[in-house]
């Protein structure tokens with residue numbers, strides 16, 4: 483007998499430092515009329531979490547993990563919660579078509595994200611849609627001095643800035659620039675007391691191989707540029723450990739040399755590469771090569787053909803912890819130059 487096939491359940495990871503507004507956003511998401519049935523795994527203590535009053539008539543199942551931190555304690559707790567939800571769904575006890583996992587403020591989203599790539603059954607039944615990171619505009623300038631807060635920003639597919647009402651334009655701009663230096667991939671959006679367009683939260687497709695990324699980077703590429711444009715990133719006032727590195731080449735890449743470059747990069751820095759993504763122009767190949775990864779887990783695929791009016795160039799964004807930027811740029815440049 484063949485196994486039943488299931489449509490994977492999209493999963494959203496909600497991250498952000500203490501008090502950044504995760505619960506406020508989640509409440510808003512659960513109250514909004516969208517016709518979706520959303521299950522929630524949260525790691526808050528019952529009295530501070532999503533309360534029963536809110537849950538009342540809502541089609542939501544909350545699984546609160548006993549030992550507090552979903553992200554940094556024992557991963558098997560999260561796996562058990564995920565399997566429990568599946569069992570209850572399959573047996574008709576509960577119905578839901580999406581899952582949101584709210585991480586604690588001090589948690590690293592990496593182990594949570596990895597859970598969805600490691601276990602085969604979980605990989606089939608769930609699909610990680612995106613990591614949303616709330617950033618508290620009023621407190622981020624201090625919080626971002628902690629590497630965990632930087633990592634939460636570095637992992638994100640979307641950066642949602644809360645408490646915009648508490649800061650002036652200058653400070654808001656400075657924060658956005660800092661966030662961009664840490665994570666060049668993630669669009670920045672303002673969320674007002676949890677209110678934001680649903681389309682910014684769901685169907686982000688942050689882990690889809692074939693979706694485009696960082697539209698602002700593409701826009702930049704329209705400017706006149708030398709054949710390999712490797713502009714040093716603007717330096718932040720207080721050098722953040724987590725930072726984005728953008729590598730770009732207008733010269734087509736040799737697939738074998740690219741493969742060597744990526745292998746040695748991942749071998750040496752795989753554990754420090756929070757997220758990375760690229761759209762590449764390969765010599766002699768009409769299709770775009772796309773790749774993306776989280777730490778040492780990554781995938782490559784041939785995408786569509788380059789469009790006639792599209793600039794054929796390779797762009798990759800690496801978001802890493804203490805990456806030796808100059809050396810990586812140099813190795814990339816050597817890889818391009820030896821063609």
Ligand SMILES: Nc1nc2c(ncn2[C@@H]2O[C@H](COP(=O)(O)OP(=O)(O)OP(=O)(O)O)[C@@H](O)[C@H]2O)c(=O)[nH]1
Pocket residue numbers: 498499500501502503504505506507526586587616644645646647648673674675676
């Ligand atoms: N002024 C202002 N306050 C906000 C905004 N969003 C959230 N808050 C307030 O910030 C405080 C913290 O919000 P929470 O949603 O509890 O934050 P959290 O990230 O869930 O907090 P922890 O679970 O403790 O990490 C609450 O008092 C919210 O009312 C906003 O856009 N503006």
